[in-house]
Amino acid sequence: MKKMINQVDNVVKEQLQGVAKAHPELEVNLDPMYIVRGDRKAAKVALISGGGSGHEPMHGGFVGKGMLDGACPGEMFTSPTPDQMYECGQKVDSGEGVLFLVKNYTGDVLNFETAVELLHAEGIKVQSTLVDDDVAVKDSLYTAGRRGVATTVLAEKILGAAAEEGYDLDKISELAKRIANRGRSLGVALAACTVPAAGKPSFELNDQEIEFGVGIHGEPGIERxxxxxxxxxxxDMMSEILDNQPYERTVRRWDNDSGEWQDETWVTESLQAGDRVIVLVNNLGATPQSELYMVYRKVAEILEPLDISIERNLIGSYCTSLDMQGVSITLLKVDDEMLSLYDTPVNTPAMRWGC
Structure with a gap:
């Protein structure tokens, strides 16, 4: 293993120290680990996300004006702990409440739920929304239900703008639910990533194989x-995304009035002629930008005769898997409200426009 690291046990800590030196506009806490905006705006809903490190720039690279107020990085491919989320939530709460945006991995879900309960006990209004957009598999090594992947990036941008616009916690939570039901993603790997603690690729592919439907931790997908x-x-990726049927699942949502979890039934929305989408062609770690544009070219060719209009696009490294050679495609069905919020100014280390 050849990586620009020192001791394996210090990888995430030293990464955060680098973030702090490179971006003095952010506040970086090392114990417990979290990143928050230095220019926190008073009287707005605070948006927090997080997850295992190794997917940079998600989530710490999206902390700033127009996106996240805080991010909680775990160790490599490992969920952050409840104390990280709890202290981060306390730090950024302005009295208008906190929304956690959670990718659907069992550890993340359980730990964020614990943080919700802890913050509620402190009198802080809080809600969490689950993102489970990976259409490759219903259940995975890390999840009960579909995995949460790159729709999270688009959700963070749109919801961050909604918070800046003054949406209250209930309104922004309903928008988050709508985004979660409208996003679809799928990834493929041409070569595996190497987790520093393991010191070797997480799986083996020969020169004539790909992992179709791979997860962002290297989990297997539909098939090799x-x-x-x-x-x-x-x-083939677009066929899987477009042909995917509406998916019904039970999601736990926090009720601040009763102080209890309540079950809701959520159903994904299908894509059809006349729909508008944001397309994200995402580098999983080691794919050249030129190849991402070739993928986008084909995505656009496929959508045009279906009368599905690409309103906006993102092409680059947004939700990675360390050094995995591969690509993911995300389609988010949008409306006027989502597009207006997406277009508002954003100023973060990894995403910036209109500022």
């Missing part, structure tokens, strides 16, 4: 397939 070419792989 023969490598063909970029257009064929992109076409």
């Amino acid at each position: 397939r023969a490598f063909t070419d970029g257009d064929s792989i992109t076409t």
Whole structure:
């Protein structure tokens, strides 16, 4: 293993020390670990996300004006702990409440739920929303239900703007639910990532294989397939995304009035002619930008005759898996409200426009 690291046990801590030196506009706490905005705005809902490190720039790279108020990084591919989320929530709460945006991995879900209960006990209004957009598998090594992946990036941008616009906790939570039901993603790996603690690739692929439907921790997907070419792989990915049927699941939501969890039934929305989308073509770690544009070219060619309009696009590294060679595609069905919020100014280490 050759990586620009020192001691394996210090990777995340030293990464955060680098963030602190590079971005003095952020406040970086090391014990417990979290990143918060230095220019926190009074009287707004605070948006927090987090998860295992190794997916940078998600989430710490999206802390700043127009996106997250706080991010909680765990160790590599390991959920952050409840004390991180709890203290981060206390730090950024302005009295208008805290919304946790949680990717659907069992450890993340359990720990964020504990943090919700702890913050509620302190008199802080709080809510959490689950993102489970990966259409590759219903259940995974890390999850009960679909995995949460790159729709989280688009949700953080749109919801961050909504918070800046003054949405209250109930309104922003309903918007978060709508985004979660409208996003679909799928990834493929041409080569595995190497987790520093393991010191070797998380799985083996020969030169003629890809992992179709891979998870962002290297989890297996739909199947191991023969490598063909970029257009064929992109076409297969888009077929899986577009053909995916509405998915019904039970989601636990916090009721601040009763101080209890309540079950809700959520159903994903299908894509059809006349719909508008944001497309994210995402580098999983070691894929050249030129190849991402080739993938986007094919995505656009596929959507045009279906009368599905690409309103906005993001092409680059947003939700990675360390040094995995691969790509993911995300389609988020949008409306006028979402597009207006998406277009508002944002100023974070990894996403910036309009400022």
